Amino acid sequence: MPVMKIKKFSFTYPGVDHPSLRNITLPIEKNKITALIGPSGCGKSTLLRSMNRIHDVYSGNKYEGKIELLDFETNQRNNILDIKKENELIKLRQQVGMIFQKPTPFPMSIFDNVAYGLRIAGLKNKTELSDRVEQALKDGALWKEVHDRLGKSAMGLSGGQQQRLCIARAVAVKPEVLLFDEPTSALDPISTGAIEELLVELKKDVSIAIVTHNMQQASRISDYTAFMYLGDLIEYDKTENIFLNPKEKRTEDYITGRFG
């Protein structure tokens, strides 16, 4: 059952003539990992960033079509592209979190980093904050390494640790969907492995969409894969099918390394 349904979605950046995404239709399945792959410039990041409307930090974007997010409480689907009000956008981002390619620890302590999303959502109770932070750090596979220095600055962590911190921070607000934009491309192989393991664990609680230019990563951890090219969705299927038995020639060419 999909937690998000993308229907005939097109997107144009401000000041540009032609759309960067054309007529994308694609589900994000609940508690599964969906990978978006394709050569540079195919629009995979653009699509990912539409799912939490982070494009709207910059004005002038043009949307067409629908992106429907399942509301767990009402069991209804709402088109997130209709959201206009600031406080509803904020609510959306609490439901759909994002982790970026470059680790983005805030200039604060480890504890304050993880607690940030909770605090701005209004959580003040110190015990509850403490518990949630601890849980989030455990979910992010970082607790063991930092539990004795929660007050220290997050800037002192290594790259891999910082990225796991960002994951813990995003997980703390208990989102329904987590978007990962090439989360390991700036990390070393060991940190990459740790995060890949983490993602597989996380999908038990969260639905995941991940953009990656690393095909091996996609085939390792994802359940479903979408192959994109020049703004179009070329093929979407279960990961085994995409990699072992692609239907489209372009998919096959990309998988076998003939381009991209």
Add this chain to the structure above:
Amino acid sequence: MRLIANKIFLVFSVLSAVIGLSFLAWILITLFIKGLGSFHFSLFLNDLIDGGLRNLIIGQFILAGLAAAIGIPLGMAAGIYIQEYGRGRYASVIRDLSDIMMSAPSIVIGAFVYAVIVVPTGGTSGFAGAIALAIMMIPVVINTTDNMLSLVPRELREAGIALGASKYRVILDIVIKAAKVGIMTGILLAFARIIGETAPLLFTSETSNYFSLDLTESFPSLTVSIYDLANEPEESSRDLAWAASFILTVLVLIINLTGRFFTRNKD
């Protein structure tokens, strides 16, 4: 030959650096000799009326402090607007105007404040002087805030937004914090600059021989008094002017170097 031209050029360049440093050394040594020569601790205990500098030093700090209290929040808010909220032409026009104001003649600003504050209120005042200094400080604070904020990576802002924070929270909690050190240095350097200013105070707050905390009257100023003392015929006035110059310079350099100290590792 090419190598000779190269050598001559290199020598010239090193010579220029030496000349530049020599001027600095010359001035500092002069200040040391003449200033220390007339220096004694009672300068800090007596006011000008009794041949000391106490009221002037305190007065200068109060003027600069008040100017900073006005100029820093306004400058930072404006800098935040330009970098974080500004869309298109207006923000970039303000940025350009602020840059131009940074190099504007300080005496003209003094004349402006004279016309709009001193004349209507019937006389010189510490307030007028502080405002003149604030007007000089604002563009510098804007410039440093704008530049430091622009160095904060885009992704950091996006990460805050992605967590559901509103824009102003992202700016205050994350972006300003990330740029904190650079902004502090900029502010300290701006403060060092205005505490050494004379022209804006000449006809706005003038100076006073007496200790005063009354900002509605002429207010004691170290810099303006140095000018007055230097113009007096008595030798003792000139000696006092040197002592005051020495103290002023030491003050300015300390504040300046403190500011640089904060960013010493950011190379």
Add this chain to the structure above:
Amino acid sequence: MEKIFQKLALSSASLVFIILVGIFLTLLSSSKLAIDEFGFDFLTNPDWNKEVVIESDVSNTSIVSDVESDEIIDENDEMIEDEDEMLFDEDDEDGAETKTIYGGLVPIVGTVLTTIIALVFALPIAMGIAVFLAEIAPKNISHVVGIAIELLAAIPSIIFGMWGLYYFAPIVSDLVGGYQVSLLTAGLVLGVMILPFMAAITRDSMNTTPGVLKESAYALGATKFEVIKDIIFPYSKTGIIGSIILALGRALGETMAVAFLIGSIFVLPTAINSPTISIPVAMANNFGEASGLGESALFYLALILFVISFGVISFAKMYFLKKAN
């Protein structure tokens, strides 16, 4: 809350605009009296605060008294009072009306000439320092010397005035002869003041030259001098010119140092080592006692200075110092 914050930020930013416009309008309105009275002649008239007889019964205007250079013997208050009365009676007896005229030529010329002297003196040294900092000195020396140069910029201008008057001026007049306080002395000290500014901006411009460009030249066997002359300078040309013009703009408005050193008399300089006056100094010295037309004339000078500075600095920014944002 978000909206409030945004509005506050916007208002603060708009303050810059308001102040700038406010300065211009205030100067304009305060100088209106003088502008109406003298018009553009103000720019070409060298007489400041001279009383002239208005034509009525007398056939030609003659200079009755030069108020600036009144010498009053100060021994005895009574004598002064008598003298005042005498002057008063003289005017009465003549029956001629006089008015005071102001002309800004001398301060304008002084401002322009001191700035030019400063530039000519500072330019080669500033370029030399910039080259030293950017290309010649090893990193740690460049860092330390760079800070020292910036400290030179941090020294308050009144200090330059003190040092200039008692230490630099005598040396200049020993070398060149003539007065210690003069156009030349003021110009040279002004040069020392703008030196660090020009050097710093030029150095920063030079540092924007891509390393690969320099390396390609070295790889072809070029000497350091040639790389600087043929690659770096042309590349950073606009920034360098911008720094020069900006320094010019700043020098125009410099007050305190020049006040100590230029001589402060409203006389056109006859030689480079003549004492004269500049606009900021004219304002600094006379604002306190001026009133009415005299004060308005000072505002007129301020307006001229403001417009020239604004023009020069804007010119530097628009054409040479475009920041890529």
